[in-house]
Amino acid sequence: SQTIHQWPATLVQPVGSPLSLECTVEGTSNPNLYWYRQAAGRGLQLLFYSVGIGQISSEVPQNLSASRPQDRQFILSSKKLLLSDSGFYLCAWNRVETQYFGPGTRLLVL
Amino acid sequence: KNEVEQSPQNLTAQEGEFITINCSYSVGISALHWLQQHPGGGIVSLFMLSSGKKKHGRLIATINIQEKHSSLHITASHPRDSAVYICAASIRGGGADGLTFGKGTHLIIQP
Numbered sequence: 001s002q003t004i005h006q007w008p009a010t011l012v013q014p015v016g017s018p019l020s021l022e023c024t025v026e027g028t029s030n031p032n033l034y035w036y037r038q039a040a041g042r043g044l045q046l047l048f049y050s051v052g053i054g055q056i057s058s059e060v061p062q063n064l065s066a067s068r069p070q071d072r073q074f075i076l077s078s079k080k081l082l083l084s085d086s087g088f089y090l091c092a093w094n095r096v097e098t099q100y101f102g103p104g105t106r107l108l109v110l
Numbered sequence: 111k112n113e114v115e116q117s118p119q120n121l122t123a124q125e126g127e128f129i130t131i132n133c134s135y136s137v138g139i140s141a142l143h144w145l146q147q148h149p150g151g152g153i154v155s156l157f158m159l160s161s162g163k164k165k166h167g168r169l170i171a172t173i174n175i176q177e178k179h180s181s182l183h184i185t186a187s188h189p190r191d192s193a194v195y196i197c198a199a200s201i202r203g204g205g206a207d208g209l210t211f212g213k214g215t216h217l218i219i220q221p
Contacts, residue, residue: 034208036209038151042213044198044209044211046208046209046210049208059208090153099143099207101152101155
């Protein structure tokens, strides 16, 4: 069966600190991978997607970056966090046009 | 204007009522998704539609491609159905089936 892991589950970081959120997928190969963000009081928004190792596309200009060093690993990063980076970050993968979501990381930037 | 619009934003109903949540979109899509988000934040995919109607238990999802409209129905609603229901579209020509989301409908079913 397919499983998607995200960590950490919760993170509190000061403004200006770096960020690394990790997502790994099990039970599939060469998935399309996605990072979404849900900011407080707002809907979900697609941040990045990847169709393969080293292939990253960004949907919105922002303070964040993404990398895919391995087939089933997707990392979301920032060199210096902003207050506006606070939110709920979800990793997802795609199979037969259905998206499967990870448990999410709740990030609070203070 | 958002490409995906949902209504109502909030809905409170009594247990047993028939629930309808509506979604309209303004662009060409390859698929329309209905998702359920529980208070802890976890998201579950309920349906993926490209045409017609799908049913799973007490949940029914329909889509009218010509009218660019989809509905999610819950029959015999129960308090455990309380959640945020989100409509999302795979935009035709968009990023590898990445989703564009409505703002969600916060549903509360009272016993």
